[in-house]
Amino acid sequence: MKKAIVITLVLAMVGVAQAGTLLVSDIAGGDIRMYDSTTGAPQGLLCDVTAQGLTSPREIAVGSDGNLYVNVTQGIARYNATSGAYVDLWAASRHYTMTLDPTTNTVYTASPGAPYDVMQIAAGVESLYHTMVSPTITARVDHSM
Numbered sequence: 001m002k003k004a005i006v007i008t009l010v011l012a013m014v015g016v017a018q019a020g021t022l023l024v025s026d027i028a029g030g031d032i033r034m035y036d037s038t039t040g041a042p043q044g045l046l047c048d049v050t051a052q053g054l055t056s057p058r059e060i061a062v063g064s065d066g067n068l069y070v071n072v073t074q075g076i077a078r079y080n081a082t083s084g085a086y087v088d089l090w091a092a093s094r095h096y097t098m099t100l101d102p103t104t105n106t107v108y109t110a111s112p113g114a115p116y117d118v119m120q121i122a123a124g125v126e127s128l129y130h131t132m133v134s135p136t137i138t139a140r141v142d143h144s145m
Helices: 002-011 135-143
Strands: 016-018 021-027 031-036 042-050 060-062 068-071 075-080 087-089 095-100 106-110 117-122 123-130
Touching: 021 060, 068 095, 087 106, 095 135
Parallel strands: none
Antiparallel strands: 016 021, 021 031, 031 042, 060 068, 068 075, 075 087, 095 106, 106 117, 117 123
């Protein structure tokens, strides 16, 4: 049972940097690792977020700008998706989860608690995108359709 849970978590934290390379965030280790997307063979470390004093890399996504966007405890950090070089702490506020529109490099995040704000971050500027009073009520409405 534990193995299935771990696999589910890992799959949610995967990105593709370049053809044939799979990126996986290691929350406990504080780094982003590379794997061959065909064989699964380890290809080494892309970056270590703890080198910048950052912690707990979770969701990752590669933007059209060639940067790897990493949701860390301190905000959204950017790294060069090919070299692993640190770019910046792009949005310095904590986010519960993250997704990226790779065509515009706009990040959408959710807050960890009520009122469950969905934030939009474009060009490093954060703004309120949507507020849900209760995600449970939203889910009930969606299921009844």
